[in-house]
Amino acid sequence: xxxxxxxxxxxxxxxxxxxxxxxxxxxxxxxxxxxxxxxxxxxxxxxxxxxxxxxxxxxxxxxxxxxxxxxxxxxxxxxxxxxxxxxxxxxxxxxxxxxxxxxxxxxxxxxxxxxxxxxxxxxxxxxxxxxxxxxxxxxxxxxxxxxxxxxxxxxxxxxxxxxxxxxxxxxxxxxxxxxxxxxxxxxxxxxxxxxxxxxxxxxxxxxxxxx
Amino acid sequence: xxxxxxxxxxxxxxxxxxxxxxxxxxxxxxxxxxxxxxxxxxxxxxxxxxxxxxxxxxxxxxxxxxxxxxxxxxxxxxxxxxxxxxxxxxxxxxxxxxxxxxxxxxxxxxxxxxxxxxxxxxxxxxxxxxxxxxxxxxxxxxxxxxxxxxxxxxxxxxxxxxxxxxxxxxxxxxxxxxxxxxxxxxxxxxxxxxxxxxxxxxxxxxxxxxx
DNA sequence: GTCTATATCCGGATAGAC
DNA sequence: GTCTATCCGGATATAGAC
Numbered sequence: 001x002x003x004x005x006x007x008x009x010x011x012x013x014x015x016x017x018x019x020x021x022x023x024x025x026x027x028x029x030x031x032x033x034x035x036x037x038x039x040x041x042x043x044x045x046x047x048x049x050x051x052x053x054x055x056x057x058x059x060x061x062x063x064x065x066x067x068x069x070x071x072x073x074x075x076x077x078x079x080x081x082x083x084x085x086x087x088x089x090x091x092x093x094x095x096x097x098x099x100x101x102x103x104x105x106x107x108x109x110x111x112x113x114x115x116x117x118x119x120x121x122x123x124x125x126x127x128x129x130x131x132x133x134x135x136x137x138x139x140x141x142x143x144x145x146x147x148x149x150x151x152x153x154x155x156x157x158x159x160x161x162x163x164x165x166x167x168x169x170x171x172x173x174x175x176x177x178x179x180x181x182x183x184x185x186x187x188x189x190x191x192x193x194x195x196x197x198x199x200x201x202x203x204x205x206x207x208x209x210x211x
Numbered sequence: 212x213x214x215x216x217x218x219x220x221x222x223x224x225x226x227x228x229x230x231x232x233x234x235x236x237x238x239x240x241x242x243x244x245x246x247x248x249x250x251x252x253x254x255x256x257x258x259x260x261x262x263x264x265x266x267x268x269x270x271x272x273x274x275x276x277x278x279x280x281x282x283x284x285x286x287x288x289x290x291x292x293x294x295x296x297x298x299x300x301x302x303x304x305x306x307x308x309x310x311x312x313x314x315x316x317x318x319x320x321x322x323x324x325x326x327x328x329x330x331x332x333x334x335x336x337x338x339x340x341x342x343x344x345x346x347x348x349x350x351x352x353x354x355x356x357x358x359x360x361x362x363x364x365x366x367x368x369x370x371x372x373x374x375x376x377x378x379x380x381x382x383x384x385x386x387x388x389x390x391x392x393x394x395x396x397x398x399x400x401x402x403x404x405x406x407x408x409x410x411x412x413x414x415x416x417x418x419x420x421x422x
Numbered sequence: 423g424t425c426t427a428t429a430t431c432c433g434g435a436t437a438g439a440c
Numbered sequence: 441g442t443c444t445a446t447c448c449g450g451a452t453a454t455a456g457a458c
Contacts, residue, residue, distance in 0.1 A: 012441095032336055034245035037433055048443045053435065114335035121332040124325035124392050125243055133393045159412050164405040167390055167397050174389045175382020181335050182344045186378050194375040201370050201413035223423095248451060259425045264453065 017055050020045050021069070024062045029111040032118045033063050067119045067129055070112075071136045078143045087150035089206045090158070090165070091199035097173050098192040113181035120174075141166040159203065228266050231256050232280070235273050240326040244274050244333060278330045278340055281323075282347045289354045298361035300417045301369070301376070302410035308384045309403040324392035331385075352377040370414065 023045035027036040038059055042052050056062045077100050081088055088096070123129040148162035158165065176191055186194075199205055234256035238247040249270055253263050267273045288311050292299055299307070334340040359373035369376065387402055397405075410416055 032332065035336065038435080039433075049435080050437090050444080051442055054441075057435095059434070114332075117328070117332040117335055120389055120393060121243065121325075121328040124328055125246065130393075137390065137394055160405050160408045164397065164401055165409070167386075167402060168383065168405050168409060170390065171386020172379065172382050174386040175378075175384070178331055178385045178389070179348065179378055179381060182331060182341075183348055186375065190375055191378060194371050194379050197371045198376070198379060198409075198413055201415075202409055203412055249453080250451075260453080261426080261455090262424055265423075268453095270452070 013055070016047075016051070020047070020052055020055055020062070021065055024066050025069075025115070026111070028063075028066055028118060029115040032114075033122055063122070064126075064128060066115075067122060068132060070115060070119045071129075071132055075136055075140045075143070078140070081147055082143075086154055088147060089151055089156070089199070090148060090169070090204035091196045092206055093144060093147050094169055094172060094199055095192050095196045097169065098176055098188060098195060113177050116177050117181050137170070141170060144169055157203065224266070227258075227262075231258070231263055231266055231273070232276055235277050236280075236326070237322070239274075239277055239329060240322040243325075243329045274333070275337075275339060277326075278333060279343060281326060281330045282334075282340075282343055286347055286351045286354070289351070292358055293354075297365055299358060300362055300367070300410070301359060301380070301415040302407045303417055304355060304358050305380055305383060305410055306403050306407045308380065309387055309399060309406060324388050327388050328392050348381070352381060355380055368414065 020041070024036075024041045027040045027044050030036075031040070038049070038052070041059075041062065042049050045052065056065070077096075081093060081096060084092075119129070120133075123133040144166040145162045148158055148165060152158050152162065172195055176188075179185070180188075196205070231252070235247075235252045238251045238255050241247075242251070249260065249263070252270075252273065253260050256263065267276070288307075292304060292307060295303075330340070331344075334344040355377040356373045359369055359376060363369050363373065383406055387397075387399075390396070391399075407416070
């Protein structure tokens with residue numbers, strides 16, 4: 001006569017975690033990690049303290065989960081670029097990355113960009129996040145480097161070592177995120193256009209003749 | 212028979228404030244704003260709580276003072292570029308800004324860059340810092356724009372509106388700061404070289420013929 | 423002017439009822 | 441599994457002696 005444990009278990013558990021992470025995402029985007037209290041997250045999630053602590057051991061654990069999603073979300077859309085034929089030019093890669101800095105959970109970039117700044121700042125202090133940042137940023141650079149090399153292999157001239165140009169391209173995205181978060185401009189369209197024009201002028205655009 | 216107030220007053224007062232700000236600078240660079248306690252700052256300054264609160268009303272006030280110095284320090288070295296004759300090319304401006312992101316109080320960039328990320332993140336939440344960021348970033352962009360226009364006036368072709376290219380250049384600096392803070396590379400030399408090469412290739416270098 | 427000691431508050435995490 | 445009430449540590453800011 002042993003009653004079975006409630007059947008909800010697994011799916012329910014995942015759903016609850018998601019619910020909490022979405023709430024935390026919103027709070028962190030609004031107020032950053034440190035000005036957000038557990039009470040804020042709990043209230044936003046519409047749960048109780050006891051419930052939240054059943055799914056996450058600590059605030060730290062929630063921060064790591066959210067920050068991890070933000071980080072990995074950035075590199076997520078890269079695969080698409082590898083499928084293009086012919087291989088995209090550096091100008092195209094740059095334009096793509098600026099257009100789609102992240103999708104992930106954010107509906108509006110207004111939510112995402114300040115959160116990104118918070119994650120970067122936190123990563124300079126939290127060893128676990130620092131490791132993650134190292135891994136993700138390394139992978140992103142490597143993928144960009146490979147895309148450049150593929151483009152070179154079609155007979156184009158990069159003029160700068162692919163390995164060295166990749167961080168420059170990453171900068172263009174990070175700087176855009178930073179300026180958007182700080183002052184709300186330039187617009188993605190204007191900025192993208194300027195960057196693409198710069199790459200075009202440098203002979204790294206789509207329509208450049210080989211050599 | 213009224214005793215005069217101690218003569219140290221003014222100079223001493225400034226010196227004490229400096230002492231506290233330097234201590235706060237160090238603490239904030241190490242641990243960020245929110246993980247730094249007043250006890251940390253007080254201990255680093257070698258003073259007592261009572262003394263510190265005599266010169267600053269609150270932790271908030273200290274944060275604002277330090278963040279303000281960090282922000283304004285960035286735009287400080289720009290004047291030098293305006294004195295150069297002939298006007299520097301965009302490549303030269305970019306190279307200069309990457310070399311000298313800030314001098315200010317930081318002995319080593321290792322101290323400065325994480326602090327910069329902390330300030331940027333904080334500015335997305337603190338209205339006073341947000342205003343300051345708006346002001347400083349606006350001024351920086353405008354100065355860069357003017358430098359571009361001066362360069363154009365010597366018969367060079369920028370190909371991109373000066374006003375639109377300025378944020379791109381700012382990005383290249385912000386992205387460098389971010390990547391340095393996160394993973395410690397690329398080196399300033401390598402990065403500067405790549406950026407300058409990109410601008411050169413785009414016809415924005417020092418030795419390009421007019422037209 | 424400077425120090426020590428402390429009042430006060432706030433936030434994270436838990437215990438135990440239901 | 442979930443909620444309420446609460447504990448406890450730590451941090452800011454102050455009071456009062458010297």
